[in-house]
Amino acid sequence: MAGIGFELRKLLRTQTYSGLLRAYAYAGIISSGPWVLSIIGIQVVGVLSLSVVVPDVLITRFQVTVTYLIACSLIATGALQLGFTRYLADQLFLGNERRVVPNLNGSLLVTMLGSGALALAAALLVFPEASNLYRALLVCGFVVLSCVWIVTIMLSGLKQYKAIVVIYALGYGVAVGGALALRPLGTEGLLLGFVGGQFVLLAAMLALVYRSYPADGFVAFDFAQRGAMYPSLLLIGLLYNVGVWADKLLFWYFPSTSEAIIGPLRASPIYDTPIFLAYLAIIPGMAVFLVRMETDFAEYYQRFYDAVRSGGSLGHIERMRDELVFTVRQGLFEIIKIQTLAVLVVFETAAVVLRWLGISDIYLPLLFVDVVAVGLQVLLLGVLNVLFYLDKRAVALEVTAIFAGCNLLFTAASLALGASWYGYGFALALLAAVVWGAWRLNGKLNALEYETFMLQ
Amino acid sequence: MKPTEDRGARLPESRGVKLPRAERADIGLLLEGTFPYVYGGVSSWVYQIIRAFPELTFAIAFLGSRAEDYGGLKYELPPNVVHLETHFLHEKQPPPVLHARDGDAQAFATIERAHRYFRTPHAHRADIAQVGELLGELSAGGRLSESDQLYSRRGWRFITESYRAFCSDPSFVDYFWTVRTMHAPIWRLTRIADTFIPVRAYHSVSTGYAGFLGTLLRRRSGRPLILSEHGIYTKERKIDLFQAQWIAEHHGAFGGEASDGSYFRQMWIRFFEALGQLCYDAADPIVALFEANRQRQIADGAAAERTRSIPNGIDVARYAPLRARRGQAVPPVLCLIGRVVPIKDIKTFIRAMRVVANRMPQAQGWIVGPEDEDAAYGAECRSLVQGLDLGGQVRFLGFRQMQDILHQVGVVVLSSISEALPLAVLEGFAAGVPAVCTDVGSCRELVYGAERADGAGRALGVAGRIVGIADPQALAAAALELLNDSAQWQAASAAAIRRVERFYTQQRMVAAYRDIYQAALAANGD
Numbered sequence: 001m002a003g004i005g006f007e008l009r010k011l012l013r014t015q016t017y018s019g020l021l022r023a024y025a026y027a028g029i030i031s032s033g034p035w036v037l038s039i040i041g042i043q044v045v046g047v048l049s050l051s052v053v054v055p056d057v058l059i060t061r062f063q064v065t066v067t068y069l070i071a072c073s074l075i076a077t078g079a080l081q082l083g084f085t086r087y088l089a090d091q092l093f094l095g096n097e098r099r100v101v102p103n104l105n106g107s108l109l110v111t112m113l114g115s116g117a118l119a120l121a122a123a124l125l126v127f128p129e130a131s132n133l134y135r136a137l138l139v140c141g142f143v144v145l146s147c148v149w150i151v152t153i154m155l156s157g158l159k160q161y162k163a164i165v166v167i168y169a170l171g172y173g174v175a176v177g178g179a180l181a182l183r184p185l186g187t188e189g190l191l192l193g194f195v196g197g198q199f200v201l202l203a204a205m206l207a208l209v210y211r212s213y214p215a216d217g218f219v220a221f222d223f224a225q226r227g228a229m230y231p232s233l234l235l236i237g238l239l240y241n242v243g244v245w246a247d248k249l250l251f252w253y254f255p256s257t258s259e260a261i262i263g264p265l266r267a268s269p270i271y272d273t274p275i276f277l278a279y280l281a282i283i284p285g286m287a288v289f290l291v292r293m294e295t296d297f298a299e300y301y302q303r304f305y306d307a308v309r310s311g312g313s314l315g316h317i318e319r320m321r322d323e324l325v326f327t328v329r330q331g332l333f334e335i336i337k338i339q340t341l342a343v344l345v346v347f348e349t350a351a352v353v354l355r356w357l358g359i360s361d362i363y364l365p366l367l368f369v370d371v372v373a374v375g376l377q378v379l380l381l382g383v384l385n386v387l388f389y390l391d392k393r394a395v396a397l398e399v400t401a402i403f404a405g406c407n408l409l410f411t412a413a414s415l416a417l418g419a420s421w422y423g424y425g426f427a428l429a430l431l432a433a434v435v436w437g438a439w440r441l442n443g444k445l446n447a448l449e450y451e452t453f454m455l456q
Numbered sequence: 457m458k459p460t461e462d463r464g465a466r467l468p469e470s471r472g473v474k475l476p477r478a479e480r481a482d483i484g485l486l487l488e489g490t491f492p493y494v495y496g497g498v499s500s501w502v503y504q505i506i507r508a509f510p511e512l513t514f515a516i517a518f519l520g521s522r523a524e525d526y527g528g529l530k531y532e533l534p535p536n537v538v539h540l541e542t543h544f545l546h547e548k549q550p551p552p553v554l555h556a557r558d559g560d561a562q563a564f565a566t567i568e569r570a571h572r573y574f575r576t577p578h579a580h581r582a583d584i585a586q587v588g589e590l591l592g593e594l595s596a597g598g599r600l601s602e603s604d605q606l607y608s609r610r611g612w613r614f615i616t617e618s619y620r621a622f623c624s625d626p627s628f629v630d631y632f633w634t635v636r637t638m639h640a641p642i643w644r645l646t647r648i649a650d651t652f653i654p655v656r657a658y659h660s661v662s663t664g665y666a667g668f669l670g671t672l673l674r675r676r677s678g679r680p681l682i683l684s685e686h687g688i689y690t691k692e693r694k695i696d697l698f699q700a701q702w703i704a705e706h707h708g709a710f711g712g713e714a715s716d717g718s719y720f721r722q723m724w725i726r727f728f729e730a731l732g733q734l735c736y737d738a739a740d741p742i743v744a745l746f747e748a749n750r751q752r753q754i755a756d757g758a759a760a761e762r763t764r765s766i767p768n769g770i771d772v773a774r775y776a777p778l779r780a781r782r783g784q785a786v787p788p789v790l791c792l793i794g795r796v797v798p799i800k801d802i803k804t805f806i807r808a809m810r811v812v813a814n815r816m817p818q819a820q821g822w823i824v825g826p827e828d829e830d831a832a833y834g835a836e837c838r839s840l841v842q843g844l845d846l847g848g849q850v851r852f853l854g855f856r857q858m859q860d861i862l863h864q865v866g867v868v869v870l871s872s873i874s875e876a877l878p879l880a881v882l883e884g885f886a887a888g889v890p891a892v893c894t895d896v897g898s899c900r901e902l903v904y905g906a907e908r909a910d911g912a913g914r915a916l917g918v919a920g921r922i923v924g925i926a927d928p929q930a931l932a933a934a935a936l937e938l939l940n941d942s943a944q945w946q947a948a949s950a951a952a953i954r955r956v957e958r959f960y961t962q963q964r965m966v967a968a969y970r971d972i973y974q975a976a977l978a979a980n981g982d
Contacts, residue, residue: 311627314619450612453632455556 036283037165039276041172041197042066045179045190052183057261062179062190064261065138067272071248073145075241076115080107081153082237083229088154100213102220104154108147109219115146127263133188134262141195144202151205161290163208171201187262232393236400240384243404243433244377247411247426248272254415257422271422274363278370281346285339285378292331293385300324301389308452317449325445328386332438335382339375346371369423376430383437390448395440403433478538481515482977484655484673488519488666492531492540495826495855496795497879498661498686499531501768506534508966512973515539515655517648519665521546543648545641545665552603559608563599566590567614574730575622577757587734591675594646602643606636625719634720638727645669649676657682657976660735663689664728667735674738680976683739684766686876687897688752690725690732695874697724733757741972745877746898747906767898768877769965772957774859775886779953781863782888786945789820790892790935791865793858793880794872796827796834801894803840804871804928810844811932816939821850824861862887866939872896873925885956890948891920892934905955916958917951 046059084107091099119142123135130138155164175197182189222228251257251268258266304320306312312320350367354360380403387396411425444451491502506514514537520526523544533540570590573583593599605611615635623631645665649672659682660670667683674681698721736742736758744750744765754760790812794800802823809821827834834852841850853861858880868884868891875897882902884891893899903920905913921934938945 308629311629313626314616314628316626317628447609449616450609451556453629454607454612455554 036280037168037172038070039279041176042194043276044176045194048176048180049183049190058187059190060267061187061262062194064265064267065134065187065191066141066194067267068265069138069141069145071245073115073142074149075238075245076118077111077146077149078237078239078241079234080111080237081149082240083231083234084150084223085153086233087223087229088158092158098214098216099220099222101210101215102217103223104151104209105219106221107150107223110221110224111146111150112143116143119143130263131188134191137188137191137195141191141198144195144198148198148202148205151202151209155205155209159294160208164205167201167204167208170204171197173197174200230393232397236393236396239397239400239404243400243407243429246404246407247429248275250408250411250415251422257415270363271366273359274367274423275370275374275426277359277363278346278367278374281342281371282339282374282378284342285335285375286381288334288338289331289378289382289385292327292334293382296327297324297331297386297389300327304448308449314449321445321448324448328441328445332379332382335375335379339378343368343371343375365420366423369427373423373427373430376427376434379434380430380437383434383441386441387437387444390444392441392444395437395444398440399433399437402436403429406432475540475542476533476538477541478513478515478653480654481513481538482656483509483512483514483973484652484658485514485516486519486658486660486666486670486673487516488662488664489521490661491518492516492529492533493518493520493526493542495530495829497768497876500879501686502661503531503534504962505966505969506537508962508969509973510534510536512536512977513538515653516541517652517666517669518542519645519648519669520544523547539653541648541652543644545644549640549644551606552601554607555603557604557608559604559610560599560601561610563593563604564610564614566593567600571618574726577730577733584737588675591672591734594642594672595676596647596650605639605643623719625717630717630720634723638724641665642668645672649673655679657973657979659684660739661686663732663735664693665731667739668731671734671738680979681735681739682741682743682972682976683735684743685749685753686745687874688749688756690728690756691752692874693728694725697721729756743972746901748898748901749876766965766968767960768879768882769960769962770879770882770886770956771962772886772960775862775883778859778863778887786939786942787864787866788816788818788939789822789865790867790869790939791822791824791861791884792869792871793824793883794870794878795825795829796823796837796852797830798833799872799874800825801871801873801926802833802837804926804931805869806837806840806844806846806850807928808869808871808931808935809846809850811929812936813846813849815932815936819849819939821846822853822861822865823850824853824856826855827852858883858887862889865889866945867892867920867935869931869935870894870899871925871931875899877902882956882960885919885952885960888949888953890938890945890952892931892938893920893922894925894931895922896925902955902960906959912958916954917947919948919952919955 042063046063049059049062050056084103088100088103091097091103116139119139123130123138127135127138152164175194177193178196179190179193182193185192248268248271251271252266254268257271258268261267300320300323304317304324307317307320347368350364351361354363354367380399384396384399387393387399406429407426409425410428414421414423414425485502485506487502490496491499516537516539518540520542521544523542566586566589569580569583569586573580573587577584590600615632618635619628619631625631645668649669652669652673654677657680658670658673660666661684663683663685667689670681670683673679733756736753736756740762742753742758742763744753744763745767746765750763750765753763790805790809792800792802792805794802796802805821805823809819812819812821823837838852841847862884865884865887866889868881868889870878870881870891870893872878872894873896875894877898878893881891881893881899885902891899891903893903900922901913903922904918905916907913921938923930923934938948
């Protein structure tokens with residue numbers, strides 16, 4: 001499978017406007033595909049079940065359960081996602097290709113046992129009134145999703161974006177189809193369809209991995225040995241996912257913004273609907289992000305380190321550094337520009353679109369704040385990605401800690417301040433993290449040669 | 457085997473033996489790559505000196521490259537060696553704790569001026585004071601620290617500015633690592649100087665790293681530093697550097713910018729020149745083995761009034777009885793005494809043996825010396841013997857006691873491409889054996905006599921032949937001339953005996969060093 005950067009560059013090299021558009025469209029689909037597919041998938045299942053699954057609360061129960069499954073599995077596997085991906089990347093760099101599959105199996109085994117125990121305990125202890133099928137699906141769904149995240153981030157770490165999108169489309173197709181077919185069974189039917197789709201998704205990704213990498217064993221735990229994974233990356237992965245979900249969790253459990261849905265699960269319709277809609281607006285930003293990262297940035301990053309390693313002159317090294325810094329600035333500015341455009345479009349059209357979708361106008365102010373916030377989240381991803389490329393883990397840790405901490409703090413404050421402040425907590429937390437990250441990144445880029453040579 | 461042999465008794469490989477430790481000693485010997493872990497002329501000389509002064513106690517700092525390059529002790533330590541510590545400069549050391557910092561501004565200003573002096577000592581005489589300051593700050597509590605060099609922003613600025621201003625080679629990464637590799641032993645030596653036991657005088661047997669250690673110790677303690685140079689360290693380093701393959705060579709690997717490594721070679725040469733200069737500035741007296749080397753030291757920056765030459769001396773009495781054990785006939789044996797290493801150019805001797813054997817089939821060529829230092833070269837020599845069909849004529853005898861073989865030898869051969877004052881020739885002379893030598897080191901003085909005002913050097917006669925290096929034909933012709941003509945051989949033998957007895961006795965050498973040691977020990981600290 002050719003690298004995504006190669007295909008993008010090929011499209012860009014045609015030098016035509018349509019080529020450019022196609023490159024960005026392609027990047028948009030690839031970078032935000034899984035995300036958008038999962039949001040749309042859940043909404044589609046809900047909309048298409050409206051008249052079949054009665055009462056409506058059964059659909060809401062399904063949607064909330066899936067949302068919790070996704071949120072909790074992302075947080076639970078957050079640490080392993082980043083740490084393990086980096087471990088695999090290092091192994092590939094060292095030429096230990098045959099260790100990929102055994103260690104993936106090892107990490108999946110660990111994930112299954114951990115998430116299985118967690119979900120089983122939850123199903124037994126805190127859902128005493130739910131049906132046995134529901135509880136079984138809760139455990140299965142949690143375990144399968146946890147594994148899905150590990151394999152997904154591993155495949156994106158290995159730059160297999162196209163395969164991820166195709167497989168996600170397949171998985172969510174099965175999920176939607178299955179849920180619709182099993183509609184008569186109510187919440188459990190919908191959930192069974194969803195979990196079935198996730199299972200297909202996981203199986204397909206694993207099939208791809210198993211086919212792509214020869215293995216010298218079935219299962220290995222090298223990744224779990226002392227020093228194999230960077231503790232800072234484990235923490236960054238955890239903090240980032242806590243950060244992404246902190247505001248939602250607070251809204252779900254703040255009495256005046258939430259309602260009980262099933263067992264201990266609560267939801268906040270006034271907060272959730274706008275934010276999930278807003279996430280659809282990050283597609284252009286993600287596209288720009290992917291194009292910049294995978295083409296110019298990756299190229300100058302390579303050239304910079306080639307210049308360092310293979311005996312370039314200091315002048316040449318500095319020129320490459322300047323080019324690298326330029327592509328980073330350019331990339332971040334382009335994300336800002338395109339997301340600003342997206343925000344303006346949403347501001348202009350949101351009222352019409354909401355009415356057309358049959359969603360109330362009261363969501364509008366929150367939607368506006370959320371669109372700005374998720375735009376900042378794309379920027380944060382951009383900054384973090386550059387930091388990972390440059391291996392500035394300490395700074396990435398600062399940034400994610402600020403994100404998680406501020407999101408908890410500011411969201412709590414916004415809840416205390418009242419409805420007109422909702423959404424600002426999340427947005428300000430992202431702003432704080434982005435500003436801090438950009439400032440620190442600037443310092444790191446200015447001292448790049450010094451740190452590369454003197455502090456390696 | 458008695459431990460009192462000149463070349464020392466061969467000890468079994470004795471790793472892990474407990475080295476002597478003391479609180480203080482009279483003389484601190486600073487030895488780089490020699491006694492007591494390496495065989496050779498310099499080692500034997502050190503051994504001789506230590507045993508000549510049983511009333512003095514010696515502390516030895518041995519500086520080596522890496523521990524695995526050396527076996528155990530090659531010499532039994534005389535009882536007056538009360539302290540021996542070993543340091544391996546090219547062994548990886550755990551680096552200091554990494555953390556970003558600015559670095560000491562004043563220290564880097566000093567470093568900059570000191571380096572100006574190192575680059576062009578003659579143009580920047582005024583900066584020599586800065587060099588003194590630089591050395592003064594090189595200690596545990598000083599302003600200069602390895603961490604500052606390695607991690608500080610000022611360190612980075614200094615190296616990038618130096619690269620821009622001076623480096624003619626495009627490869628920055630090679631420049632960067634050349635500088636780091638070069639300075640790593642300096643920090644090691646600084647730490648060694650921090651902990652070396654107090655002595656009343658330091659005696660270094662080379663410039664280079666050992667000489668630099670002496671410079672540091674002399675500065676810190678105020679005690680005198682004696683420098684005895686057998687070869688000329690800086691010159692030998694240059695030869696190594698010109699042969700070195702490890703110096704970075706990029707051939708247009710990046711963007712058409714090519715490097716031939718010559719700038720880095722120049723850097724290394726300047727580095728060793730600077731170490732040598734610092735040692736010459738700190739040492740008094742500066743002793744050469746023979747006049748030509750003394751002149752070279754002066755040319756390299758040693759103050760003439762502090763230089764003197766003291767030739768090696770041997771215990772002539774021990775070899776004198778061998779003269780009688782040799783029969784009337786000249787033994788048809790050519791003997792090369794030395795380690796089997798490239799610098800001795802054993803191959804030229806083997807090729808010369810082919811010529812000798814053609815004219816004198818009964819001739820024998822002996823190679824006496826250990827082969828373990830460069831096993832690959834030893835194997836090449838043996839295969840050359842096979843290739844030239846000299847299996848019957850050339851023999852590798854390994855390590856031998858000179859008293860056991862010299863009476864069977866007709867001529868001592870020295871085919872080296874570099875030598876100082878070879879003991880093997882002196883031992884041969886003492887046993888009445890003429891020598892055929894290449895024109896290196898003091899060989900011309902040994903064979904023809906030194907140019908002296910009183911004419912006594914030349915008047916003693918010609919004790920053999922001098923030929924050009926790497927010239928097997930000339931070497932063979934000169935040896936055959938002596939072996940085939942009894943009269944010429946007898947004249948050369950007599951001249952050899954007269955010369956060694958007059959100028960190269962151990963008594964003469966020991967007396968000279970007794971004066972030096974007495975003066976140094978009596979000196980008040982400054």
